Amino acid sequence: MKNTMNAAAETPVDTAAPAARDWRTTVELTILGAIWGGSFLFMRVAAKDFGPFPLVATRLAFGSVILLPLLWRARQTIRPSHLWKMLALGALSAAIPFTLFAWGAERAPAGIGAIANSMTVLFAALVAFVGFGEKIGVRKAIALVAGFVGVVILASGRTAGENVAPAALAGAAASFCYGLAGNLIKRFLSDIAPTAVAAGCLLGATILTAPLAALTWPEAAIPAKSWVAVVALGVLSTGLAYAFYFRLIQRIGAPRAATSTYLVPLFGVGWAWMFLGEALTPTMALAGAIILGSVIFSQKSKG
Template identity: 90%
Template sequence: MSTVPADPILQTPARDWRTGAELVALGAIWGGSFLFMRVAANDFGPFPMVATRLLFGSVILLPLLWRARASIRVSHLWKMLALGALSAAIPFTLFAWGAERAPAGIGAIANSMTVLFAALVAFVGFGEKIGTRKAIALVAGFVGVVILASGRTSGDNVALAALAGAAASFCYGLAANLIRKYLADIAPTAVAAGCLLGATILTAPLAALTWPEAPIPAKSWACVVALGVLSTGLAYAFYFRLIQRIGASRAATATYLVPLFGVAWAWMFLGEALTPSMALAGAIILGSVIFSQKSKG
């Protein structure tokens, strides 16, 4: 899921059936990332899976970084490296760690907290007004995470996986604010490419040290390649294309569909059940995010 600010809006069509279809497609692709992680996590391990994912995603987006090279200074590179840790390396690893221990839907649902965490960080760290609506949504969202963490699936407690997902979402929210503050003078597509490349550099040594000794099955390789190419590289490029056409706020509605597709794909392809606690937590978290984005009028 993306955490960088928006490019200026190029055009905003009043009614465009393609926009709805593209938003659904993006939600489906991002939701699929939790399925891919769930399949490959045990064979790869967190760091090797994340580094491989980042490598493939970076290769897809490198042309966007090259295109913006004239506007990038040395100070930007250090910032991209640091923010690559917060926006990709750390949250991707937390989600991968959780995928080893809990159903794919757990991470997908926890991921929905990103929007609320971004608002919380903006309020606490940058003095932005949060408003009554977002404050209520934050409280509701945290209640949803508590319910998600307290649930059990097939007799296993998923608390740690749910908390890892919430921590990853907090990283996304923190990174979004820091990127807006420190990298606003670069095209967002270049920021996304640079942060992914920085995250790849950071995770590569850890991947090399923890690379599994046993051969990795072809199915897991296919999932990680799809995770990098489809759910990271192409999805980011697709997302920014939407931002340029319809604006950031409308494009962000794709994230509302991530938990729905994450749970649906896991049920369809892995046979993972939607438990009552997951359904309740998902409804509360998703509802709180949508509520926080509604206009007061």
């Protein structure tokens, strides 16, 4: 849910940073993975009470408020032509995938979405190859095949007798949206600050989902725990996490910052087990190992 804007950030990295800072970077990457892994826990708690569109619109509203100062700071670099691009890419990078994950969270354990989210890196490579003619290489081709096998295994599983295929496929579709959005952002919004891109896309997604949320807002009162979950989802896992992520990009570069996403399924499953009692099934473990392993394999250098 978090690699969508990596490629837009070609920010100079402080290569002169002392080795003593490496431990801090490791800690920050782990914290970011934990926060994003927590987003699937929060969605699982709140989805049934809010419903997909109200949940997503509320999440986006809180996240946008956190990031609006970054958009305002970059206002002089934003032209009218950027606005419709942010609106369209806000749909692909946030509104649609967030809704798919929220829909899945109503129907399956949090770990299903967290594991499916790992496919983002592989989908980004596939879109770049098919849509933009970028070389994919043997290593990434093998990783793609393995990743898709992992999704099939994930979709074939059952938890507590329930079929999780719809949620797994929704998560895979959301990850495809992230991969597509990352490629489009790289090509159409690379001339403005990546933090402004994140803020603008979230704001655009908020505008798109607000009418749908109003039409489908639940009639029953929403419990306090679900409100707490959705506020945490918006403020912590969306607004602050994106700001934190782009701060890392500016310091250590996009490829290294993206490694935080490798931790998302581990924390997603761990938080769900710890707080919701959702067990890791053998099918989830196997699928997660294959998908995560394929992503890590695809990122290793040939040398």
